[in-house]
Amino acid sequence: MDITGMHVVSVDDNQSNLLIIEAYAKVLGLEVHSFIRPHEALSYMLENRCDMLITDYMMPEMNGIELVKAFRNCDTQTPVVMVTAVGDNIALHMEALEVGVTDFLSKPIHTSMFKARLTNLLHLKKAQLILQDRALLLEEEVNKATASLVAREHETLQILGKTAEFKDPETGAHVARVAYYSKLLAKELGQNEKFQEVIFYAAPFHDIGKVGIPDSLLLKEGKLSEGEFMLMKQHANIGYEILKTSKSEYLKAGAIIAFSHHEKFNGLGYPSGLKGTTIPLMGRIVAIADVFDALTSLRPYKQPWSLEKAFDFLVSEKGGHFDPEIVECFLNQRDKVRAIYKQFQGEE
Numbered sequence: 001m002d003i004t005g006m007h008v009v010s011v012d013d014n015q016s017n018l019l020i021i022e023a024y025a026k027v028l029g030l031e032v033h034s035f036i037r038p039h040e041a042l043s044y045m046l047e048n049r050c051d052m053l054i055t056d057y058m059m060p061e062m063n064g065i066e067l068v069k070a071f072r073n074c075d076t077q078t079p080v081v082m083v084t085a086v087g088d089n090i091a092l093h094m095e096a097l098e099v100g101v102t103d104f105l106s107k108p109i110h111t112s113m114f115k116a117r118l119t120n121l122l123h124l125k126k127a128q129l130i131l132q133d134r135a136l137l138l139e140e141e142v143n144k145a146t147a148s149l150v151a152r153e154h155e156t157l158q159i160l161g162k163t164a165e166f167k168d169p170e171t172g173a174h175v176a177r178v179a180y181y182s183k184l185l186a187k188e189l190g191q192n193e194k195f196q197e198v199i200f201y202a203a204p205f206h207d208i209g210k211v212g213i214p215d216s217l218l219l220k221e222g223k224l225s226e227g228e229f230m231l232m233k234q235h236a237n238i239g240y241e242i243l244k245t246s247k248s249e250y251l252k253a254g255a256i257i258a259f260s261h262h263e264k265f266n267g268l269g270y271p272s273g274l275k276g277t278t279i280p281l282m283g284r285i286v287a288i289a290d291v292f293d294a295l296t297s298l299r300p301y302k303q304p305w306s307l308e309k310a311f312d313f314l315v316s317e318k319g320g321h322f323d324p325e326i327v328e329c330f331l332n333q334r335d336k337v338r339a340i341y342k343q344f345q346g347e348e
């Protein structure tokens, strides 16, 4: 393993000792930064690359033990070599090891001893750096792969959502607007970003159950007979059946929305006649987004309502068809509703 170019910080209050260490280290191809004052070495090491610290023990301002202690507070891995004089006792060595000194050199420093110790320790340090690099690289790769999986899942959901509406007179633009209105409402209601994201991708599945309804009914221009309407109502249950076993949080939410988007706050909706807040929140939100968009869209059998007329309709159904609190949220965001409405014009 090549150790040339690695950075060594050397601290000694005696200039000539520093010069000796510099000379030895340069033979090994190392970059040496020498300091007479331990404090300066410490602040240098906090901001710069340091692959090894070589420090004297006996220094006037701060001894080697104190320096290593301070260094170890922010770096527990970089090897530290302490240079000790003959006569330094075992107790000192013990203390040095306890504060995190890795190895010792004794004065006068013997050149081959110096070379052997530094080479060993720097090999270890280099191995650590390589491992760290690899871990970082791996983390980056995993993040990239996860992001692309999420993007692909979102794309699949959008395509599936569009497919669900394909044979329906409702259009792709309807599906997109319902998704945007629903997200807007979730945000205005104070729901967190995850909820907003889930409802955005799940709302387009509200009518997926229509794939199980005969075309003759879906495309019928006049009013549905009572029997036909009974059949049409089945789309809520069919949608739920299609999606309910999915492991995807988006499709699970889609199942709940499919099942509950025709429930009414006053309990007169279908398929279960759920009332008030027993209707799942996502269902109450999508109910408003879906009806508002159906009213303001052109259909083979009707002209689009003006946004104002549709807002008034929501107000008239506060506590009737719709959750009054969510209607208020929608009205509070009229400007954003208008912007979403405009954004998808001409895509019918």
Ligand SMILES: [Fe+2]
Pocket: 206, 207, 235, 261, 262
């Ligand atoms: Fe529906």
Ligand SMILES: [Fe+2]
Pocket: 170, 174, 178, 206, 207, 290
């Ligand atoms: Fe719809």
